Amino acid sequence: MATNIDAAMLRDIIMDHYQYPRNKRELNNDPEYRSKHMASDSCIDDITVQAKFKDGTIKDVAFDGVACAISTSATDIMSELVKDKSLEEAQEIIDNYMAMVDEKEYDEELLDEAIAFQNVGRQANRIKCATIGWNALQQLIDEEKEEKDGK
Amino acid sequence: MDIKENIEKIREDFPILKREMCNHPLIYLDNCATTLKPKTMIDAVVHYYTYLGANAHRGDYEMSAQVDYAYEQARKITQEFIHAKRVEEIVFTSGTTESLNVLAMTITDQWLNDGDVVLSTVAEHASNVLPWMEAGKPKNIKVEYIPLDEKGRLTAENFEKAITDQVKVVSIAQVTNVLGYEAPIKEITKIAHDHGIKVVVDGAQSVAHLPVDVQDLDVDFFCFSGHKMCAPTGIGVLYGKFELLEALTPAFFGGESNARFNKCGKVSLKKTPLKYESGTQPIEGALGLAAAMKYINHLGKENIHRYELELKRYFLEKIKDVEKVKVYNADAQSGIITFNVYDNGKIIFPQDVASFLNTKGIAIRSGEHCAKLLGEVLQVPGTCRASVYFYNTFEDIDKFVEALKEASFETCLDIFF
Numbered sequence A: 001m002a003t004n005i006d007a008a009m010l011r012d013i014i015m016d017h018y019q020y021p022r023n024k025r026e027l028n029n030d031p032e033y034r035s036k037h038m039a040s041d042s043c044i045d046d047i048t049v050q051a052k053f054k055d056g057t058i059k060d061v062a063f064d065g066v067a068c069a070i071s072t073s074a075t076d077i078m079s080e081l082v083k084d085k086s087l088e089e090a091q092e093i094i095d096n097y098m099a100m101v102d103e104k105e106y107d108e109e110l111l112d113e114a115i116a117f118q119n120v121g122r123q124a125n126r127i128k129c130a131t132i133g134w135n136a137l138q139q140l141i142d143e144e145k146e147e148k149d150g151k
Numbered sequence B: 001m002d003i004k005e006n007i008e009k010i011r012e013d014f015p016i017l018k019r020e021m022c023n024h025p026l027i028y029l030d031n032c033a034t035t036l037k038p039k040t041m042i043d044a045v046v047h048y049y050t051y052l053g054a055n056a057h058r059g060d061y062e063m064s065a066q067v068d069y070a071y072e073q074a075r076k077i078t079q080e081f082i083h084a085k086r087v088e089e090i091v092f093t094s095g096t097t098e099s100l101n102v103l104a105m106t107i108t109d110q111w112l113n114d115g116d117v118v119l120s121t122v123a124e125h126a127s128n129v130l131p132w133m134e135a136g137k138p139k140n141i142k143v144e145y146i147p148l149d150e151k152g153r154l155t156a157e158n159f160e161k162a163i164t165d166q167v168k169v170v171s172i173a174q175v176t177n178v179l180g181y182e183a184p185i186k187e188i189t190k191i192a193h194d195h196g197i198k199v200v201v202d203g204a205q206s207v208a209h210l211p212v213d214v215q216d217l218d219v220d221f222f223c224f225s226g227h228k229m230c231a232p233t234g235i236g237v238l239y240g241k242f243e244l245l246e247a248l249t250p251a252f253f254g255g256e257s258n259a260r261f262n263k264c265g266k267v268s269l270k271k272t273p274l275k276y277e278s279g280t281q282p283i284e285g286a287l288g289l290a291a292a293m294k295y296i297n298h299l300g301k302e303n304i305h306r307y308e309l310e311l312k313r314y315f316l317e318k319i320k321d322v323e324k325v326k327v328y329n330a331d332a333q334s335g336i337i338t339f340n341v342y343d344n345g346k347i348i349f350p351q352d353v354a355s356f357l358n359t360k361g362i363a364i365r366s367g368e369h370c371a372k373l374l375g376e377v378l379q380v381p382g383t384c385r386a387s388v389y390f391y392n393t394f395e396d397i398d399k400f401v402e403a404l405k406e407a408s409f410e411t412c413l414d415i416f417f
Helices: A007-019 A069-081 A087-101 A108-117 A124-150 B007-012 B039-052 B062-082 B096-111 B130-139 B156-162 B185-194 B242-247 B283-299 B301-319 B350-358 B394-406 B409-414
Strands: A033-039 A046-054 A057-066 B090-093 B117-120 B142-145 B167-173 B198-202 B221-225 B236-240 B258-261 B267-269 B325-327 B336-343 B365-367 B383-387
Touching: A007 A069, A007 A108, A007 B409, A033 A124, A046 A069, A046 A124, A057 A069, A057 A087, A057 A124, A069 A108, A069 A124, A069 B409, A087 A108, A087 A124, A124 B350, B039 B062, B039 B283, B062 B090, B062 B236, B062 B283, B090 B096, B096 B130, B096 B167, B096 B198, B096 B221, B096 B236, B117 B130, B130 B142, B156 B185, B167 B185, B185 B198, B236 B242, B283 B301, B301 B325, B301 B394, B336 B350, B350 B365, B350 B383, B350 B394, B350 B409
Parallel strands: B117 B142, B117 B167, B167 B198, B198 B221
Antiparallel strands: A033 A046, A046 A057, B090 B236, B221 B236, B258 B267, B325 B336, B336 B383, B365 B383
16 A cells, blocks of 8 residues: 555545546547446446447547546546556556455556545445446446457 | 433433444434434334244234234324324334335225326425336326425425326325425315325324324325334334225235135135235334334424424524535425535535545435435435434534534545545
């Protein structure tokens, strides 16, 4: 765990992505994008994540919807992290992020700003907020792989 | 009993108030969701399992007779609690949700015809809308919504305007669970009956907090849950006028509810209310419910209602200069406070506020409160809801207000570090 990182700094990262999300924008109808709607059954979070895949690479990720500070910023940070990554690289990032949220070993280097959520497990009921967008991306990657492998 | 003067003694009756939450003394302000339980109620449940033990209406031995007596006494106490005319008008169910589902199924099936309409409102709990929607599908019976006024209240005037020849049932809450406004049930019932419309009332948020007299209200059916009034989970009540309960055929069948049957399918059911109580009932729940009602009677429902309003007024007074807290139902005459907190004019997501309050030992609710249609009226993505009961104190409100003053985007995120 990054003990040298100041809590205030991590908080600022979350605040920044919540108040000024980079990739939160109106959903597009471009057929090149895959969409995944995620609606929490226990809270208000209701977001749709869109991703554009090309030649085994994630070209773009965007999202829109109603969501709390944790889910908005976690999804936004994810969208920046996986852009221009191969499916394998993105998978590694997701796996490490999920490990971090579960308080297991993870590679800090890979997660960059996403380490801001390293203690989200302290509020157990909020883990789903920190993972809702990430789970959406996982499902989009799975769908993409399935389709490509199927061909 | 004067609650304010006896608050310390009352709080001692609730063992759970000694526990902590997040290393802080517990401030429980989620009484709309469920209430805490007094020792006398817990003892009644334990007594069933440590002494009474037997099933009801079954055995020829002393234990069983004692259970019968206690179970039917619980029905009697419930009758008096809501001032029903006859003890047979009290049916035990698992709670408000089951009561409303049973009514939606049986009334739709037996009394309604293709094209009929059930009236409700967008402020209703899902339990009072979904059962009617589902039950109505095969017969094309629609649920229509009585328009609320600008504050989200149901008025008799708007109800009357919404009546058409197709309307056969109106199903509404006496006190709504998000905004806490009390509907003019007596007036609405009068208008409904003039049009031959049956009145079903969800009393889940009212019966524990203010005096309810089903005869005076003249409602046809009245449903409520035990756990929202200091009783166990899994027990509730379906009140119906005797002749209506007699006329309807139950939704469930099995042991206990039938008197006799043969292989040809000839079944004779027991009399009302037992024909509605198939299978072994939550006996300890009924006994716990009776103990809870005795406890509430001993405090006095008028006293409880007055005290809750005092707590709410105290909160409103303390919060009136705190601009960042927006209260949506200041004038609702119940202990329900629905609000959002803002930071520099921007709404702090309700769940972030609730998580922050949790770290201070304060339990409130965030979200849509099972009234998913209401968001469109308030035009916010959700709300925070604090709801008081008679064991809350003025100090609870002080700490609650202090915590709200501290809430900001930053502090609501700090809890994660």
